[in-house]
Amino acid sequence: MAQPTLTFPRPVFAKLSPHPFLLRSLCPQSESDPAGRTNGRAPREARSINIHTSSLSHAHGSAVIRTGDTTVICGVRAEVLPVASIPQFRPRAAFEEETETSKRAELKNYDLLVPNIELATGCAPQFLPGVPPTALAQTLSTRVYSLLHGSGMVDVEDLRIWKRQKKEGEMEVDEDGEEEREEQELVGYWVLYVDLLFVSFDGNPFDAAWTAVVAALKDTKLPVARWDTEREAVVCSRESRPLKVRGLPVACSAAVFLEKEYGEPGEGRHWILLDPDRLEETLCREVITMVVDCSSGETRIRAIEKQGGTVVGRELLRGFAGVAEQRWKEVSKAMQ
Amino acid sequence: MPREAEPSLNERQFVLQALTENLRLDGREFDKYRPLELTFGDEYGVADVTLGKTRVLAKTSAEVTVPYVDRPLDGIFTIATELSPMTSPAFELNRPTETEVLLSRLIEKTVRRSGAMDTESLCLVAGQKCWSVRVDVHVLSHDGNLTDAACFAVVAALRHFRKPDTSMEGGVLTVYTPAEREPVPLSWLHSPFCVTWSFYGEEGEIALLDASWSEEQIRVGSCTISLNRHGEICQIAKLGGTPVEAVALLQCTNVALTKVKEFSTFLDKKLAEDAKRRDKGGLMAELSAENDR
Amino acid sequence: MPATREPEADLSVLPKADGSARYSYAGYTVTGSVNGPIEAQRRDEHAYEAHVDVIVRPAAGVGGTRERHLETTLQSSLTQLILVKNFPRSLIQIVLQVESAPENDYVNTKLVQASLNFAIIPALLQTAVLALLSAAVPMRATATSAIVAVVSQDGASELVADPSPREVEAAQSVHVLAFTSQDELLLAESEGDFTVKEWDDVYDTAKRICCQSGATKGESIEMVLDEKGDNGPDMRQFLRSTLETKVVADLYWK
Numbered sequence: 001m002a003q004p005t006l007t008f009p010r011p012v013f014a015k016l017s018p019h020p021f022l023l024r025s026l027c028p029q030s031e032s033d034p035a036g037r038t039n040g041r042a043p044r045e046a047r048s049i050n051i052h053t054s055s056l057s058h059a060h061g062s063a064v065i066r067t068g069d070t071t072v073i074c075g076v077r078a079e080v081l082p083v084a085s086i087p088q089f090r091p092r093a094a095f096e097e098e099t100e101t102s103k104r105a106e107l108k109n110y111d112l113l114v115p116n117i118e119l120a121t122g123c124a125p126q127f128l129p130g131v132p133p134t135a136l137a138q139t140l141s142t143r144v145y146s147l148l149h150g151s152g153m154v155d156v157e158d159l160r161i162w163k164r165q166k167k168e169g170e171m172e173v174d175e176d177g178e179e180e181r182e183e184q185e186l187v188g189y190w191v192l193y194v195d196l197l198f199v200s201f202d203g204n205p206f207d208a209a210w211t212a213v214v215a216a217l218k219d220t221k222l223p224v225a226r227w228d229t230e231r232e233a234v235v236c237s238r239e240s241r242p243l244k245v246r247g248l249p250v251a252c253s254a255a256v257f258l259e260k261e262y263g264e265p266g267e268g269r270h271w272i273l274l275d276p277d278r279l280e281e282t283l284c285r286e287v288i289t290m291v292v293d294c295s296s297g298e299t300r301i302r303a304i305e306k307q308g309g310t311v312v313g314r315e316l317l318r319g320f321a322g323v324a325e326q327r328w329k330e331v332s333k334a335m336q
Numbered sequence: 337m338p339r340e341a342e343p344s345l346n347e348r349q350f351v352l353q354a355l356t357e358n359l360r361l362d363g364r365e366f367d368k369y370r371p372l373e374l375t376f377g378d379e380y381g382v383a384d385v386t387l388g389k390t391r392v393l394a395k396t397s398a399e400v401t402v403p404y405v406d407r408p409l410d411g412i413f414t415i416a417t418e419l420s421p422m423t424s425p426a427f428e429l430n431r432p433t434e435t436e437v438l439l440s441r442l443i444e445k446t447v448r449r450s451g452a453m454d455t456e457s458l459c460l461v462a463g464q465k466c467w468s469v470r471v472d473v474h475v476l477s478h479d480g481n482l483t484d485a486a487c488f489a490v491v492a493a494l495r496h497f498r499k500p501d502t503s504m505e506g507g508v509l510t511v512y513t514p515a516e517r518e519p520v521p522l523s524w525l526h527s528p529f530c531v532t533w534s535f536y537g538e539e540g541e542i543a544l545l546d547a548s549w550s551e552e553q554i555r556v557g558s559c560t561i562s563l564n565r566h567g568e569i570c571q572i573a574k575l576g577g578t579p580v581e582a583v584a585l586l587q588c589t590n591v592a593l594t595k596v597k598e599f600s601t602f603l604d605k606k607l608a609e610d611a612k613r614r615d616k617g618g619l620m621a622e623l624s625a626e627n628d629r
Numbered sequence: 630m631p632a633t634r635e636p637e638a639d640l641s642v643l644p645k646a647d648g649s650a651r652y653s654y655a656g657y658t659v660t661g662s663v664n665g666p667i668e669a670q671r672r673d674e675h676a677y678e679a680h681v682d683v684i685v686r687p688a689a690g691v692g693g694t695r696e697r698h699l700e701t702t703l704q705s706s707l708t709q710l711i712l713v714k715n716f717p718r719s720l721i722q723i724v725l726q727v728e729s730a731p732e733n734d735y736v737n738t739k740l741v742q743a744s745l746n747f748a749i750i751p752a753l754l755q756t757a758v759l760a761l762l763s764a765a766v767p768m769r770a771t772a773t774s775a776i777v778a779v780v781s782q783d784g785a786s787e788l789v790a791d792p793s794p795r796e797v798e799a800a801q802s803v804h805v806l807a808f809t810s811q812d813e814l815l816l817a818e819s820e821g822d823f824t825v826k827e828w829d830d831v832y833d834t835a836k837r838i839c840c841q842s843g844a845t846k847g848e849s850i851e852m853v854l855d856e857k858g859d860n861g862p863d864m865r866q867f868l869r870s871t872l873e874t875k876v877v878a879d880l881y882w883k
Binding site (some may be wrong): 008149162299300303307308313 | 693745824
């Protein structure tokens, strides 16, 4: 009788010793065994992305993103903020020129774009109920906030609500009639609350969250708002117009997997795993995220974040731009 | 989390024995403070106070906000004292210890409740806009007598602080940036300081000023007296501990007054020096608004 | 605030902490303390290595999401530097207290800001490394960091090292890079709008600031000093000289 050998089914092996499990999968012993990640993907292969928009009926824009087992819902809700309720509001003096910088500062100073991220209880085992937002959630929301403001996707002009005083005899209100001589006064802003909820979490949260934000913003339609002089309030009409979104920044993340689990960093081989899942994320220290926008025809980088290790140097980062470009094509296709 | 080591019996006895022989570990007299130092930062409203090895940094900031609904004519004035693990690994973030709670209450009572700052002057538009002035107290190192050092730092930072200038025109409030208009000082009414006594002995008959950390750990009681240079007492806190003779406490108050006068003069001197340092072309001599009240 | 001012640092400024440092440069002043290895809490305990806990405290206001982000960034970088495997089941606690940050005279600052604060990362990292050295925590390497902004003026872009808050605001892109003492890229954070080519230039500039003395390994220190010229501060040399000064001061009795 043959010796009973100690064998485990794959999930048990993965739980017991995740590092050797992934390592073995990446460098197979025999020819017949193709090298690959435990999730069946090639190292530079990302999960396909699935986007659904306008699924929330009470939000002004929404998107549901699914990549593998990571699912995020993003809802954009617009609220009217009268300038009287902005404590630090300061009207722009007539002589001040409006620049891209001043527009961005306006969005930032008055907090007109407010992202919030929630990692739902149970979306992954590490998120427990009844605890304050985890460091991960806070870090993610800072990154989304920063990118949202830094990428200049939303123009503050779109969010301004004006009080237009027509000249006499022109009582008929025509919203889009851009009359040169009419006087206009800024009375309020639209504030966009961008809420993200992770329904299920299987690694690479930033890419999914950011894609969801972009898709939801592209889907956002703001009601036409104007100042009603008689009622002294902002009124919205039933018609709405889509929010203008400039550019299409796409985030692309990867993690660096080292051959030696507890060895010195830099020893042995390493693999760059694109779009890591939860198992891979727990085994990798070094992560890299690049946000690119190729919508203008030229590849513009919007953000780079690389931390937690020393494997990725200049050359690898440069090469990664190409990988990010590829990812941009996939995501922009999915967006359509 | 690691805890602070308690003094051993030997240490305890050594200090106490010395005290009965009129000696303190660092050779100070009983009513002497350790050398007090104060430096202002490059910006307005930053005061770095060292008292021996105790070091406290206070930073004042102001921003325009909406006033509380129940106090539409008042500005907002808050003092935040959070001890970080920098002070000692025994402190944990977001989990206030007794030291921290006592410290913040004493400073709150001394500075805020005694009306040291005119909060009504912080109101900009009644019920709509007001200044929110906030002092953050950062304890960098704790070697006893945190209260006195922190209180001194708070008062110094507030008196050094300048908030942006504002104007109202046709119902529109404009907050000027420092580049447009020189910032203005806060409306300050009086400067209260804390003086803490520590008591030793069976009946608390030995009283020490400015106890160091090792002395603080073995005291049988303490009393913090807050008053200004005019001898007006803002608060007295003797929170439990061995009962102390009323007459002795009176004596303590008298000594406290002389100390407060010293503090007050010291702070005035430092503020004047700093104003001189910032003086560019003699303009500041006119703008200097440090009143002596 | 003159941004060209030389960096300054004092080691072991706090009497009670295991190690501490106060670092100021380009308007930033940060005090850092290091305690460790100390007992870790159950939830932070790791069977094979020390847990590195980084706490960033702003000068004014309470720490918010952006401090959490800074903490995460620093923690992942410092874990790489510290020989964490030497201290299983323990905690190395690093507290970084911001004392002052350069102010922009042209805007009224808001207390609570949610966006990333790139410009402060080099000061925080440098302080943390100095404090760790002062606490004699064993490390694989030290690290130096630099911030470079790409400012476009009249169509031509220009690289500005240690930009002022005003320059950061108007910049096309802002980059923070950190290198270990073995010239490896430890941290790269960029934001704005730029191309791979621009990033390459930024990389060169940052590397020159961070690793100058590394480029002339084996040569005498005087040589490095001569070469300095207008290249901006030499962070690695600064780190070295700070420690040398401290060691000389500590061993004066010998």
